Amino acid sequence: MATKAKKAYDVVVIGAGNGGLVAAIRILQAGYSCLLLEKHNLPGGFATSFKRGRFEFEASLHELNDFGSPQEPGDVRTLFRDLGVENKIDWVRIPEAYHLITTDKKYDCVMPFGQQAFIDKMVEYCPESRKSITEFFELCNEVRDAQTYSNSVNGNTDSAYMKKTFPNFVKSGSYSVNEVLDALNMPQKARDILNAYWCYLGVDCDRMSFLHYGSMVIRYITRDAWMPKMRSHEISLALDTRIRELGGDIWYQSEAEKILADDNGKICGVQLIDGKIIETRHIIANCSPHLVFGKMLESKAVTEQMVRATNSRKFSGRGFTLFLGLNRSAEELGITSHNYFIYDTADTAKQYDLMKKVSTNHVQATVCLNNAYPECSPEGTCMMYFTTMFMSDDWGNVREEDYFKAKDRVAEDMIRVFERETGCKIRDAIEEICVASPTTYARYCGHPQGVIYGYETADWDSLMPRMMMMKEDALTHPGLRFAGGYAMRSSGYSSAYISGDLSGRQTVGDLKKEARGE
Amino acid sequence: MKFKRQIFGFMDMLRFKKMVPTRRKMLAEGPNTPLPKEYRTNVLAKKLHPGYMQVELTAARFLTDTIRELTFKRIDTSEFPFFRAGQYVSLQMKIGDSLVSRPYSIVSTPRQALANELVLAVENAGFVSGYLNKTAKVGDRFVMTEPSGEFHYETLRDSHHIVCIAGGSGITPFMSMAGSLADGDESYSMTLFYGARTAAQLAYKAELDALVARCKELEVVYVLSDEEQPGCEKGFVSVELMKKYTDLTNSTFFLCGPQAMYDFIEKELTSLNLPQKAVHHDAACCSDLSMEHPGNFKLTVHMRDEVYVIPAKANETLLTAMERAGLNAPNKCRAGVCGFCHSKWLSGSYRVAEDRDGRREADRKFGFIHPCVTYPLEDMEIDVPPAY
Numbered sequence: 001m002a003t004k005a006k007k008a009y010d011v012v013v014i015g016a017g018n019g020g021l022v023a024a025i026r027i028l029q030a031g032y033s034c035l036l037l038e039k040h041n042l043p044g045g046f047a048t049s050f051k052r053g054r055f056e057f058e059a060s061l062h063e064l065n066d067f068g069s070p071q072e073p074g075d076v077r078t079l080f081r082d083l084g085v086e087n088k089i090d091w092v093r094i095p096e097a098y099h100l101i102t103t104d105k106k107y108d109c110v111m112p113f114g115q116q117a118f119i120d121k122m123v124e125y126c127p128e129s130r131k132s133i134t135e136f137f138e139l140c141n142e143v144r145d146a147q148t149y150s151n152s153v154n155g156n157t158d159s160a161y162m163k164k165t166f167p168n169f170v171k172s173g174s175y176s177v178n179e180v181l182d183a184l185n186m187p188q189k190a191r192d193i194l195n196a197y198w199c200y201l202g203v204d205c206d207r208m209s210f211l212h213y214g215s216m217v218i219r220y221i222t223r224d225a226w227m228p229k230m231r232s233h234e235i236s237l238a239l240d241t242r243i244r245e246l247g248g249d250i251w252y253q254s255e256a257e258k259i260l261a262d263d264n265g266k267i268c269g270v271q272l273i274d275g276k277i278i279e280t281r282h283i284i285a286n287c288s289p290h291l292v293f294g295k296m297l298e299s300k301a302v303t304e305q306m307v308r309a310t311n312s313r314k315f316s317g318r319g320f321t322l323f324l325g326l327n328r329s330a331e332e333l334g335i336t337s338h339n340y341f342i343y344d345t346a347d348t349a350k351q352y353d354l355m356k357k358v359s360t361n362h363v364q365a366t367v368c369l370n371n372a373y374p375e376c377s378p379e380g381t382c383m384m385y386f387t388t389m390f391m392s393d394d395w396g397n398v399r400e401e402d403y404f405k406a407k408d409r410v411a412e413d414m415i416r417v418f419e420r421e422t423g424c425k426i427r428d429a430i431e432e433i434c435v436a437s438p439t440t441y442a443r444y445c446g447h448p449q450g451v452i453y454g455y456e457t458a459d460w461d462s463l464m465p466r467m468m469m470m471k472e473d474a475l476t477h478p479g480l481r482f483a484g485g486y487a488m489r490s491s492g493y494s495s496a497y498i499s500g501d502l503s504g505r506q507t508v509g510d511l512k513k514e515a516r517g518e
Numbered sequence: 519m520k521f522k523r524q525i526f527g528f529m530d531m532l533r534f535k536k537m538v539p540t541r542r543k544m545l546a547e548g549p550n551t552p553l554p555k556e557y558r559t560n561v562l563a564k565k566l567h568p569g570y571m572q573v574e575l576t577a578a579r580f581l582t583d584t585i586r587e588l589t590f591k592r593i594d595t596s597e598f599p600f601f602r603a604g605q606y607v608s609l610q611m612k613i614g615d616s617l618v619s620r621p622y623s624i625v626s627t628p629r630q631a632l633a634n635e636l637v638l639a640v641e642n643a644g645f646v647s648g649y650l651n652k653t654a655k656v657g658d659r660f661v662m663t664e665p666s667g668e669f670h671y672e673t674l675r676d677s678h679h680i681v682c683i684a685g686g687s688g689i690t691p692f693m694s695m696a697g698s699l700a701d702g703d704e705s706y707s708m709t710l711f712y713g714a715r716t717a718a719q720l721a722y723k724a725e726l727d728a729l730v731a732r733c734k735e736l737e738v739v740y741v742l743s744d745e746e747q748p749g750c751e752k753g754f755v756s757v758e759l760m761k762k763y764t765d766l767t768n769s770t771f772f773l774c775g776p777q778a779m780y781d782f783i784e785k786e787l788t789s790l791n792l793p794q795k796a797v798h799h800d801a802a803c804c805s806d807l808s809m810e811h812p813g814n815f816k817l818t819v820h821m822r823d824e825v826y827v828i829p830a831k832a833n834e835t836l837l838t839a840m841e842r843a844g845l846n847a848p849n850k851c852r853a854g855v856c857g858f859c860h861s862k863w864l865s866g867s868y869r870v871a872e873d874r875d876g877r878r879e880a881d882r883k884f885g886f887i888h889p890c891v892t893y894p895l896e897d898m899e900i901d902v903p904p905a906y
Contacts, residue, residue, distance in 0.1 A: 006823045041848065041860050041903055049878050051855070052668065053794075056878055163531075174533035230880040237884040244862075251822050252860075253848060253903035274906065276822075294553030304550055312548025318559070327795055396558030400565055400600045401632070401703075408673050415674065430675045431795035443563040450559045465541040472542075 002271075008279035009035045009249075011507055012270050014256045014296075015286030017045030017445065018493055019483030019500035021239035023284045025083050026504025028246035032511055035278060036243060037270065039255035044236030045286070045445050045484070046452065047493065052432040054378050055325035058385060059436075060452075061232040062200075062339060062367050063094045063225035065216065065494045074223035076494045079501055084245075088238035092373045094225040099337035100196040101421045103362075104345040109193050110337060118221050122190055129190035136184055136194070140218035142168050143211055155470060169211075173464060177205035177213045192346035199341065199365055200492065202317045202389060202453045204348035209462035212490075219494075227372055232493075259283060259292065259480070261301035267479035282510060284503050286484040289313075290448050297480075305476050313461060316453035316491065317355070317389025318438035322411040325432030330370045330382040334424045338371040340364070342421050356392040358410065362417050363388050381431070386414045393449050395438040407435040447485075453492075454485035463490060474506070481507055566599045566664075570906050573609075573636070573662045575654060581721035584642045585687055586651045587625070590662065591634045598631035601665035603698035604691045604772070604800075607636070608850045610661040610905075613649050618841045619849055620646045623690040623774070623800065624665060625722075627697035636662075639721060641687035661906075666850050666858075669772070669800045671695065671706055676770035677796070682710045683755050683783055685775020686719070691800060692774065693722055700733035707735040709764045711755045713779065715744040739763055755779075757786045766790055774800040801853035804871050804891045807833040818899040819845060820864070836868075836889035836900065847889065848905040854891035859902075863887045866898030 011027045013020045016038035027034040042048055046060040068074030073081065080086040097111040097118065109125050112118055115137050123130045146166035150157050163170055172180050177198075181191050195205045197217060205213070228234040243250055258271040269279045285292050293306045326333065342364045345351050355361045370382040377383045388410075398406045415427055438450025457463050466473075466488045473488070474481055485491035487499035572594040581587050592598055601624065610619040626637035642651035669691060671680060682692045689712055698704050714720045717740075726738045740750040741759065751759055760766055767790065773783055780799055787797065812833035819826045819840060830839035837859060840847040850858040854874035863885040870877075874891040881887075889902065 041858065049880070050857070051876060051878060170534050171530040174530065174537055228880075230878070230883065233878050234880040234883070237880045237886070241884050249823075251903065253905065254822065274904075290553055295555060305546070307553060308548035308550050309545040310548065310553055311551060312545050327793055393558065396562075398562065400562060401628075403562065403566060403600065404602060412674055427674070431793070433672050433675045438559045439563045439566065442557070442560040443567045446560070448554070448557045448560065450563075460537075460541050460544045462537075465537040468538050469541060473545075 002275045002277055005276060005278040007033070009033045010280065010511060011035075011282040011284060012037060012256075012278055012280040013284045013286060013483075014270065015039075015045065015484065016043040016236075016240070016250065016252075017286045017484045018047050018496035019485070019487060019503070020045075020284065020286030021236065021243070022079070022083065022497050022500030023286070023483045023504035023507070024243050024248055025239065025246065026501060027284075027507060028243065028248045029083075030508040030511075032508065034243075034248045035280070036248060036250045037254045037256050037272070038250065038252050039446065040444055041252045042233075042236070043240045043250070043252075044232060046441075047232035047236045049231035049233035050434070052323075052325060052434055054381070055383055055432050056231060056376075057323045057325070057383060057434065058231040058367075058369060059233075060321070060387075061227065061493055062365065062387075063227055063372075065225055065492065066219040066223055067091075067226040067494075068223040069093075072223070074219060076497055079497060083239070083242060085235075085238045085242050088241065089234050090229040091226045092229050094227060094372050095338055097220060097339075098196055099340045100193060100343075101340060102192070102343045102346045103421065104347075105192065107192065107346060111193065111196070113221060113224060115222050122193060125193060126187055126190040129187050132181075132184040132186035133190055133194070136181070136186065136214075137218065137221075139168055139172060139180070139184075140214040142166055143172075143214045144218050147215055150467075155467065173211050175210050177208050177210050180210040180214075181205075195346075195348055196341045198348050199363060199389070201457065202391075202491070203456055203458040204352035206349045207458040209457070209464055212457055212463040227369075229373060229376075256296065259297045261298045263300075265301040265303075267301070281479055281514075282507055283480050284507055285480060285482050286500070287446060288448060288451075288454070288486040289482065291446065292480070292482075303476070309473075309476060313455040314458070315449060315451045316456040317391055318393070318395055318450040319436070319441050319452035320388050320390065320395075320410055320438065321436045322386040322414050323432075323434040323436070324384045324386075324426065324430055325377065326382050326384065326426055326429040327380070327431040328382070328429045329380055330368050333382070333426055333429060335368045335371065335382065335384070335422070335426075338368060340366040340418075340422070342366065342417060352391055355389060356394065358390060358394045358406075361388060361390060362413060364414050364417060366418060384426070386418065388414070389453065390438065396449060398439070403439065407437050410437075411435050452485070454487075454490050457490045466490070470502070479510075568595075568599060568664050571598070571662045571664065573660050575656050575658045575660070578654070578656055581639060582719050584651070585639050585721045586642070587637060587639045587721075588650060588654070590636045590638070590660070592636075593659070597634045598636045599664055600628045600631060602670035603628060603694040603704065604670035605665040605667040606669075606691075606851075607638070607665055608663040609638070609650070610663075611646070611649070611654075612844075613646070615844050616842050617844045617846055618646050619663075619852075621803065621851055623669075623694070625690045625693045627694055627701050628703060629698070629701045631665075639687060639690050663850055666856060667801075669774070669798060671704060673705060675795065676706070677768055678706055679764070679769045680706045680708050680772055681760065681764060681766065681769045682708060682772045683775070683779070684710065684712045685779035686714060687721070688775030688779070688800070689721055690774070692772070693725070695772075696726065696729050696733070696736050696738075699736055700729050709737045709739070711739045711741055711760060713741045713743065713755050713775070716742060717745065717747045717750060737763065754782060755786075757789060769796070771797045773797065777802065801851055801855055803852040804835060804854060804874055806838070807893060809833040815866075815894045816897040817894065818864075818897075819847075820899070820901040821845065821904050830894050830898070832894060834893070835871075836887070836892050836894060836898070839894075840889065840902070845902075846905045847902050849890050852890045854888050857888065859888050859890045861887055861889055861903070862901040864899040864901055867895040868892050868898060869895060
């Protein structure tokens with residue numbers, strides 16, 4: 001039955017994921033009214049926690065990139081400061097960058113944070129790499145400075161100034177990671193070690209843009225990564241609290257089913273699955289264009305351009321995570337690192353191919369949270385989470401009756417590979433276990449196929465042209481902007497928060513223009 | 519640094535400039551075919567987790583003097599989701615002005631669910647179960663939540679052999695676990711100790727005997743406290759008694775029954791020095807507090823853009839107050855653990871039932887509560903999402 005909400009809103013944000021939460025705060029800070037709709041009963045989307053027995057598991061965050069210390073804040077800490085949530089959260093610093101293990105070349109390398117420390121460690125592992133790795137960081141620093149400049153002028157860059165001040169940014173800007181490392185003459189081993197972060201972006205280094213990878217690596221290595229003590233749920237509730245403080249409304253268990261448009265195709269409201277209608281002329285969708293243009297937006301307002309653009313894009317990885325609560329401490333079990341990357345092969349393109357099939361994928365990014373925050377679980381215990389992705393819709397072949405067994409098979413393989421590669425025997429210590437498959441991600445967040453990384457940032461759809469086309473992309477659908485993993489900044493916590501910041505502020509700009517009668 | 523090498527040169531700038539036109543072209547040239555309405559993984563997610571289901575009572579029979587078996591079919595679609603044997607559903611109904619729910623372990627197997635049959639067995643023990651036991655009739659319709667709960671076998675956590683101990687109506691999840699084992703969907707071997715006062719109070723004895731006959735991985739031991747019967751043990755489910763039947767050191771225990779049984783078994787098990795992971799119990803609902811003169815308070819409930827002011831009692835949970843007032847507040851486990859009733863506290867002091875605070879750490883920090891285990895200490899104001 002169609003009932004109308006008592007109030008119309010300047011902006012309705014669909015989805016209280018990382019992007020949606022930040023966008024809502026930006027709208028409210030500018031003095032506009034905002035309703036945040038969420039289909040689940042919690043904020044955060046993937047940024048949440050859940051309890052099993054005496055453990056409270058982190059649902060997805062490995063470490064918050066680009067956060068930095070209070071004295072030297074990264075972009076995300078600065079954003080949190082502006083939003084008024086930095087001090088609502090207790091933060092803990094992540095101790096080391098990563099522990100890379102590859103089955104084929106038997107790498108077993110622990111890499112530190114800090115540019116000089118990272119270079120020195122790399123030289124230990126690969127003595128002839130000093131020059132190329134140093135040059136790599138110089139190049140990354142220039143990339144970062146160029147991006148800072150570009151952000152400071154809201155993307156309206158002066159091309160002569162860019163060419164003069166950041167010549168290498170432009171020169172390297174169209175190449176893949178491996179093309180640039182080739183040009184730097186980086187020895188293979190150093191390259192293999194350096195490319196370990198690739199799975200965080202979900203694109204192999206033959207197809208991933210150097211600008212994208214370089215800007216992430218430099219942020220990881222030179223600015224500390226941090227983590228909220230009470231799991232990412234603490235961030236999500238801090239953002240929820242801030243929205244309430246600013247007078248915003250949040251409706252949980254309220255799934256938006258339709259985006260309503262008037263006869264001219266202009267957005268005029270949102271309809272919930274129970275029929276309730278909320279009037280608004282501005283929507284920020286923290287969900288995929290595939291859902292918005294495929295199912296939610298009234299068909300009379302869907303244009304050929306929207307359909308073609310959406311169809312042209314490629315889904316990124318579908319997520320799978322195993323959570324274990326262990327009844328022995330990390331120390332007793334011999335688990336020494338916070339963050340492991342375990343790959344079958346150091347060849348990222350080959351690995352990407354192996355990840356297309358559930359049966360041939362043995363990649364894992366594995367976290368033992370106690371090695372960053374020892375008090376995260378009771379004394380004498382520890383918590384681990386193992387994440388992988390499937391680079392095709394292979395998981396869609398799982399049948400209902402085989403579902404629980406299919407989850408167990410992948411989980412068991414993750415435990416087997418971890419035990420084999422690290423020598424740490426964990427299986428007998430399992431006190432709590434939980435498995436999230438693509439089906440689980442589809443259930444809670446509604447993403448097509450259980451995709452957790454939005455659209456692949458590879459080849460023509462890489463980060464740089466996306467950012468350069470931010471304005472013109474939004475012109476395709478006036479009154480509607482996107483935030484979160486499917487938005488211009490792609491996936492990952494930091495990117496999703498920043499996309500919410502961008503789309504929130506841009507929507508404020510739209511509202512101001514509207515008020516001026518433009 | 520000079521970034522220059524053969525492959526980078528005069529073309530670099532051109533390549534950089536081409537990125538935008540290339541992307542523009544690719545977006546414009548995407549296929550003009552309709553965007554998908556469904557995705558296989560999402561369809562499966564919806565099948566496994568439909569949220570709320572519309573069901574109809576299709577059959578009812580008494581298993582003992584006090585336990586009534588209820589069989590349901592789904593009417594919003596043609597099958598129940600496949601679930602994990604041991605899980606529960608919550609059944610919602612209107613009784614008078616109240617809109618109430620209770621969780622019940624599923625008796626039937628996951629295979630039966632796919633054949634659109636889901637069976638519960640309800641003991642006449644309270645307001646809602648009394649209604650289901652006496653008043654509910656075939657053809658009545660209910661809202662049921664999807665199967666939920668962590669009380670089930672986990673292949674990678676539990677021992678191959680499981681020892682299940684049922685007290686009274688606590689037999690229900692084990693019927694599903696035994697049936698699912700016989701169906702070939704589980705990989706454990708199971709020894710079930712089923713305690714009751716008299717043979718007449720054993721629900722499902724015939725069904726269990728039939729399962730044992732067709733499944734060699736299943737053994738059932740009946741234990742009667744108040745009478746001697748052939749084929750049954752006399753006494754309580756003690757370690758000494760269990761040891762006669764099975765090796766207890768390499769087993770995982772599943773317990774379901776009244777609190778008195780948990781207290782007894784736990785004391786018994788201490789001699790075995792088992793790790794915490796070896797013993798699982800099914801959660802029981804949080805009940806009213808016993809109080810001589812419980813205070814009466816005002817509870818203000820925000821649900822989206824509606825505000826309701828309703829009475830609440832000091833000895834009843836906030837959830838009970840909302841149910842009495844006919845508010846459709848979400849809930850599943852009613853034991854403080856599932857988090858489904860997660861709501862925002864706005865004002866007024868409260869207490870959480872002892873040992874039932876299943877909230878996340880940050881929930882406590884930012885003022886979120888689980889109304890199913892929260893009692894008011896004064897007038898309160900809360901923001902609750904609607905169930906559906």
